[in-house]
Amino acid sequence: MKLISAPFRWFKKYFWKLTAVFLVALFAYGFYLDAQIKTRFDGNKWVVPAQLFARPLTLQQGQEINRDEILQELSLLGYRQVSQIRQPGEYTLQGGELRVFRRAFAFADGFESARQLRLKLQNDRLVSIYDNAVTSQVNEARLEPMMVTRIITQSREDRILLTLEDIPTSLIETLIMTEDRDFYHHHGVAPLAILRALVANIKAGRTVQGGSTLTQQLAKNLFLTRERSLIRKINEAIMAVIIDLRYSKDEIIETYLNEVFLGQRGDLAIHGFGLASYYYFNRPLEELNLAEQATLVGMVKGPSAYNPFRHPQNTRKRRDVVLRTLFEQDIIDKEMYTDAVESPLNAVDKGILSQHKYPAFMQQVNRELRQVLPAKDLRESGIKIFSTLDPHIQRAAEQATEKTLTALQSSRDTVALNAAIIASDFRTGGIRALVGGKEFDYQGFNRVLDARRPVGSLIKPAVYLTALEQPAVYTLATPIEDKPIRLKSSYGKYWEPQNVDKQFRGSVPLLTALSHSLNVPTVKLGMTLGLENVADTIERLGVKEKFDTYPAMTLGALNLSPRQVNQMYQTIANVGIRQELHSISAISTHDDIPIWYRMNVPEQRVDKAAAYLVNYALHKVTREGTGKRLKQVFPRVNFAGKTGTTDDYRDSWFSGMDNQLATTIWVGNDDNLETGLTGSAGAMSIFINMQRDIYPKSFNQAFPEGIGIAHFAPEDGSRKVPGCANGLSVPAYLPALPGATTCDGKPPQETKEKSLWERLFGS
Template sequence: MARRKAQAARTKRPSRRTRSKRKATGPRRRKGRLWRVLGKLFAGVLLVGLIVAIAIGAYLVVLDREITGRFEGRRWSLPARVYAAPMALYAGLRSTPDELAMELRRLGYRETTGSHPAVGRYVVGPYRVRATLRPFHFADARRSTLPVTIDFGAGRIVEVTGPHGPLSYVRLEPAIIGSFFPSHGEDRLVVAPDETPALLIETLKAVEDRNFDTHPGFDIRGILRAVWANVRAGEIAQGGSTLTQQLVRSYYLDNRPTLTRKLNEVAMAVILDARFEKADLMNAYVNEIFLGQDGARAIHGFGLGSFFYFNKPLLELDAHEIALLVAVINGPSFYNPFRHPERAKGRRDLVLNTMRDLELIGQRLFEDAVARPLAVARNRSGGRYYPAFMDLVRIELAKDYDRKTLSAEGLAIHTTLDPRVQERAEQAVVTTLASIERDRQLPEDTLEAAVVVRASQTGDIKAVVGGRLPGRQGFNRALNAKRQVGSLIKPFVYLAAIESERYHLASPVEDTELTLPEFDDWTPTNANDEYRGTVPLVHALAESLNVATVRVGMDLGVAGIAERIAELNDNVPTAYPSLLLGAYDASPYEMSEAYAMLAGGGFKTPAKTVTAVIDAFGGTVKRYPIDVKQVADPVAISTLTRALQVAMSRGTGKRSPLARSGVAGKTGSSDDFRDSWYAGYDADTLTVVWVGRDDNNSHGLSGSRGALVVWDAFMADTDVEPALTGDAQYIAIDYDTGLRARPGCGDVVEVPLPAGTELRWKPGCRPLRDRVRAIFD
């Protein structure tokens, strides 16, 4: 019973008051659970936020360390610049005011008026040129800005005057003829803040980043303003990125349009802006920004851009030129002034309009600048490129420098190339080959040519032409085309004869038919199968008589002659009798090495293309002095030189307009007229010319009909200094017999003979006094 009461008590329905209490406590319990859930969620979010913040902070710390360290130690890969030899101006130099003005224009100088031209400008008159030369670090000295006056008369310079009086000479700064840029292709010319025009800096801010001086690296207002300006202009008139962001994008990132890249760009820009002065950032931008493409070479920075587009230093740019450089930033390919001049001019004028609106330039200057054509330089990067010559420069530099050093250390390579000589040689090849093809009715563009020009006494290479398209990189025939040299070998046969002291220029040699049984009955023949009997040695060389040459060579020994040739150019010939007639493959460059010994009076001076290497700070890394070694008797060389003068005046070179100028030279041709050669020298210059076909087929040109004609064109209107022939006593001999003869008695030439040499007189050609004396003797 008690148990039932207890159960009844437990199951008794609660009272109204109790139910009311329970209704009151239920919602409070649910609200407490909600707050607990929200609290946990907030704590989770807070924890995640804290983790993200820590991660971002850590990333920014790492990013800060990375980009700050890299920016502080920034060192662009600076390609080595290759310079031609500077042009020296001095009293007596053959030149005219117009010719000098052309040289100044080649270097980017501009003609002006007045008596005191600014730096990089010149004034030209009928008999005088005034110019203010730019500062330049030559291989041997640094020159500051220099005003000069050059007076002319009778086709020559009369006087050179500087600010303090007459000067013995003055040098124009050399032209850039090449560079060694890195494998990634970036090329630049770094400029310091004081080498950057203030107008360029202000224009960059006006067009690209008006709040550059105040924003923290990115600019929301600039972005909005750019959007509005672009909408109004109907084109991209302003960019949304700050200069700092553009610098980050160029220096650290790529151009992929991703959100991650953009966020990184902003973060990096903020860090750089916080860590570095605005002037440092601007200078980095000026040297880093991409401004165009030149084949495989990427043009970076305004320093190089100024030369690439206008062929002059950045400080010399006018307002319209600065505007064009700023204009191409927005799209170097799209606004390429060489390919899209109208498009580029429109963009340039838009920049000029902005410059005028912000009062960077006045209204008159704006109107003048807008009226100007683009006037971009076709002769880009401060000079032409000479690929055949540059091949030799690379070979010479490879002995001392690796590619990384050449492409990254900012070296200045000073060379021996003379642009005026080079362009004369190129012009001679191009015009003469076309003329020969036309006159001889040869198929057009089938002939090729190569030319090597070097200083007779020093070995300095003045010019190299590798083909009839000289400005185009390709097969360098001057260096790599090994062709049979023909009669160009003969002077070395006769040099051996003279050195042996068994022969002199009047020695009789037999020019009669010859067969060599010990060499498979080899039978050399003369041109047209004509034989002249007994002739003096000078006649045999001058007329290039094959059989007489073989007789002399066989008498001396072919092996010794082969060794002598190998000593001169490291190209070892095979010692067969056919070598005596030029069965020897050599390049024009190798033949210039051999003939250099003749032009140098018996002294071997190896070819030289580099004179000095200067580092980025102006210090001398290495100089390349003249290396001279005596390899032949100077008396024998002067004797041979005289014989080669006779070869020009009386022999195979007699058709040349310069035949009697004192030049020593020899023509040559190979079997079936496949190769036409000429090598000649005066006191200053040695030149070797080859003309032929790449397919090695016959063209029908002897040495005098092909290569000599090219040489004639090259030497036209130049001063010729007779080749040096020593102080030996000259004796008049009959050209055909070698007998002594008085001047004017028949065909007489004067030649040096060894002391004590006695010759029979040619009948009837003895001077009267000697005939009278002979009667009484």
């Protein structure tokens, strides 16, 4: 008895002191936990990935565009075709009219609310655009851009932050009814719920019900590990109480909705309902129907077990349990319940977030991003990057590369072919597509940006442009000598350039020399003009790095990257106006505050009239010259372009333009082995396959000031009056031309103005 009473008396004696010590320790521990919670909640709770958006599709009245192009864009954006549009993200076809309920979106230049648009198309042209909000025609409207990818930080977590206003109340109600019915009544923990769960688990002999509140789940996700221990559960409960005391229910539920773990995408964790909605359904959260919302809520219990891609049957059963709960609690009626449980899962296994991330294009983005936003913290603060990427053109470029290389490789087993493509909007300089090699998912060596290869005949337009900038001396009809030439190098060796067909023509018009890519006339013209002057033209077209000048340079003995070549052709296609090639157009913060805009400063780097004449010649390349196969494949589309082939057929090049894009393509072997491919057989074949998928528009340019049609004698390039036999009629800069002579070379007779008497009565 004494042995029992002694400890009891000791405990009784020190009870209040022990209690005080315990309370002080508990208070101190609570204060420590509170500091942790406050730091996390009041600061940046998460490192949010940057979002990269594609270009928005802009629709303009009178624009050349067909219905399939718009439908393709709507499909990419996850719009649903319905019989009658009721909410954003839906469209309908009614006769010749396309009705689109465009989503609200914070564009780089400002927020635009949702709009109901009526688009009338006729003969592949957008005839009119009606906006229901203003009940009248508008000249322009744009669809929101596709979210291309998300630039993940080292945390390997991904989420789209939403505010409570962004989240459908029906989803919040479904979550609370399923996971924590007493959420708005308890203080972080719910003892009765814990007891109910304990009884249910004992009866079942296994864990069938949890007693954790949403606040406890949030505490566990934000601050604790997933280990199952009593200490962890105690910490979870204390933290939940502190969170409930310090923050409002709205703040807690908003944080939970952004934090909850809802699956895995490769090695990336998917957090929050905002991202999960895109990943599983390819649509924003506010557009999900009741059944789709119930699917996501059901996944909270076990994202792996209820993954709709891997376990669709389990997912559907879990979804129906959630719907049954809503029905039993009178949240939905029987008709809504029946419709929801009978609907399919609608999970989109090939949504935008499950596709690859265009690593070659992303390399260009990251290089620009480091220049315009040097601060790493800013780049990792959830910024929104508005890029110039066109997903349709990118996909067409990739598919054309794969298809063409597969066909070409079948007869070249000993030489591994590779390719690079860059396509840009030549009017703005925005890069629309970039393929760094045949392995599209490969994040290593980027041939567009970093490979330097001899460019062959792709350099020739710069030679002829140098000449045509002297309109008093050179026209498209000026004869260029095509006779054998022998040049001595600085090393004492002789170089005798040849035309591809080994023939000499005596002389040819400048137009013929360029359109048929004749080597000897090009070299002679370049030497006459002066190699330094040709080099200056190449620099003005956009090649910034220095290079040696020597005669072979005029035939492309000059190593450039596909990006540098495309910059040159962008300037030529844009009638001499150089726009810096770029992949980023604007950047804003995660809450849509603009922080950077690209300020395009167009520069007239070469003469406008001369550039137009070169474009005319490049059009002839695709009609009757080395690129004439384009006319055979696309008889109704006008292109301009230039093929290029280097010595021993090691490099195959093509740069081509329609009315939207300047596209540069290289095909070759990384080890510089012979491929046996000309520019037409290799690179241009990719261009043709690519154009088949992107609805090319005819390359058309209005005459610049001073340009008009003139008539010339092809043998000597002299200007003639119209109608001479075998005359050459081509565009020319008229103010610089001498007067025309008659077909026999005489000055035309002046016609004396008749008097009034002569006009009335003749004489």
